[in-house]
Amino acid sequence: MHYDLCNMRTVRELMDKYSVSTKKSFGQNFLVNPAVPQRIARAAASMAGSPSGVIEIGPGAGALTQCLAEEFDRVVAVELDRGLIPLLGEALGEYDNVSVAEGDFLATDLPAFIEEHFSDITGAGGTVGICANLPYYITSPVIMKIMESFDPSKPMPLAFMTFMVQTEVARRLAAPAGSADYGSITASIALRADVSKLFDVSPGNFLPPPKVTSSVVMMVPHKGITGFPETPADEVEIRRFDSKVKNLIALAFGMRRKTLVNALSAAYGKAEVAEALGKCGLRADIRGEKLSAADFCRLASYL
Numbered sequence: 001m002h003y004d005l006c007n008m009r010t011v012r013e014l015m016d017k018y019s020v021s022t023k024k025s026f027g028q029n030f031l032v033n034p035a036v037p038q039r040i041a042r043a044a045a046s047m048a049g050s051p052s053g054v055i056e057i058g059p060g061a062g063a064l065t066q067c068l069a070e071e072f073d074r075v076v077a078v079e080l081d082r083g084l085i086p087l088l089g090e091a092l093g094e095y096d097n098v099s100v101a102e103g104d105f106l107a108t109d110l111p112a113f114i115e116e117h118f119s120d121i122t123g124a125g126g127t128v129g130i131c132a133n134l135p136y137y138i139t140s141p142v143i144m145k146i147m148e149s150f151d152p153s154k155p156m157p158l159a160f161m162t163f164m165v166q167t168e169v170a171r172r173l174a175a176p177a178g179s180a181d182y183g184s185i186t187a188s189i190a191l192r193a194d195v196s197k198l199f200d201v202s203p204g205n206f207l208p209p210p211k212v213t214s215s216v217v218m219m220v221p222h223k224g225i226t227g228f229p230e231t232p233a234d235e236v237e238i239r240r241f242d243s244k245v246k247n248l249i250a251l252a253f254g255m256r257r258k259t260l261v262n263a264l265s266a267a268y269g270k271a272e273v274a275e276a277l278g279k280c281g282l283r284a285d286i287r288g289e290k291l292s293a294a295d296f297c298r299l300a301s302y303l
C-alpha cells in the first residue's frame with residue numbers, strides 16, 4: 001500500500017495507530033510539503049554514482065525516506081525513536097530497497113555500518129552518501145562525528161552529505177574565512193569537504209513548525225588533508241599532521257579575540273609563531289578567524 005507521508009492527516013493517523021506523538025526532545029519536525037523532501041533527495045542523487053546507496057539519519061515518519069527510495073538503489077535509515085520503527089515498517093512497506101535500523105547515529109561505527117550495508121554497492125564501483133533532515137539539537141555532533149569517522153590519510157568513502165540544518169548553522173558551515181559566520185567548525189569541515197548552501201525552507205513546511213528557518217546544505221568530500229600541498233606523504237605522518245592542524249584550529253578559535261601569535265604562544269612560542277606566519281605571507285597580528293583551512297595547513301607545516 002502507498003502512503004503519502006507528507007500528508008499531515010495520513011501521518012497523524014499512522015501516529016495514532018502506533019500511539020506515538022512527535023517528540024521535541026528528539027528534534028522531531030517532520031516534513032509535510034512533498035516538494036521539499038523531493039528536492040533534497042534529487043540534490044543528493046545528483047551527486048551519486050551507480051549503483052547508489054544512501055544512509056538517512058532520523059527517518060521520522062518516512063517523508064524523506066520515501067523520496068530517497070525513489071532516487072537511490074538502497075536506503076538504510078537509522079532512527080533513535082523506538083516507537084517509530086513499527087510505524088515506518090508499515091509506512092515504507094512498499095519499498096523493498098529500504099531498511100530501517102533502530103539506533104543512535106552518534107553511537108554508530110560508520111565505517112563498519114557502510115561495510116555491513118553497502119559493501120556490494122561500493123564493491124561494484126557505486127557510491128554511498130548521507131542525507132538527513134537533521135535533528136537540530138545534534139547538528140554539529142553529527143557532522144563532526146562523520147568528519148572524524150574516517151582515516152584522514154585516505155579519501156572519505158562518501159560521495160555527499162546533504163543535510164537540512166538551521167539557516168544560521170548553514171551560514172556558518174559555508175562561511176568564507178574571515179567572515180562573521182566563520183568558525184572552528186567551518187575550518188574543520190573545509191579540511192575534508194566543500195560546502196554549499198542550496199536553498200531555504202520556511203517553518204510552515206514542518207510538523208510541528210520549528211521556531212527558526214532551515215536550509216539545505218550540500219557537503220562534498222574533496223581529497224581531504226592529502227589534497228593540501230604541505231601535507232606529508234607517509235600515512236602515519238599524515239595522521240600526525242592532521243591532528244596538528246586540528247589542534248591549531250582549536251587553539252585559534254578557542255581564543256578568537258586574540259591574535260594568532262598570542263593564541264598559539266603557549267603551545268609554540270611567540271617568536272616561532274610570528275616567524276611561521278611570516279613564511280606563510282601572513283601578518284604577525286592576524287587573528288585565527290582570518291585563516292582558511294589551506295592557511296592552517298601551511299602554518300602547521302612551519303611550526
Ligand code: SAM
Nearest residue numbers: 026029030031058059060080081104105133135
Ligand atoms: N526525516 C524526517 C522528515 O524529514 O520528516 C524526520 C526528521 S526530524 C527533524 C529528525 C529525526 O531524527 C527524528 O525522527 C528523530 O527521532 C531522529 N533522531 C534524533 N536523534 C537521533 C539520533 N541520535 N540518531 C538517529 N536518529 C535520531
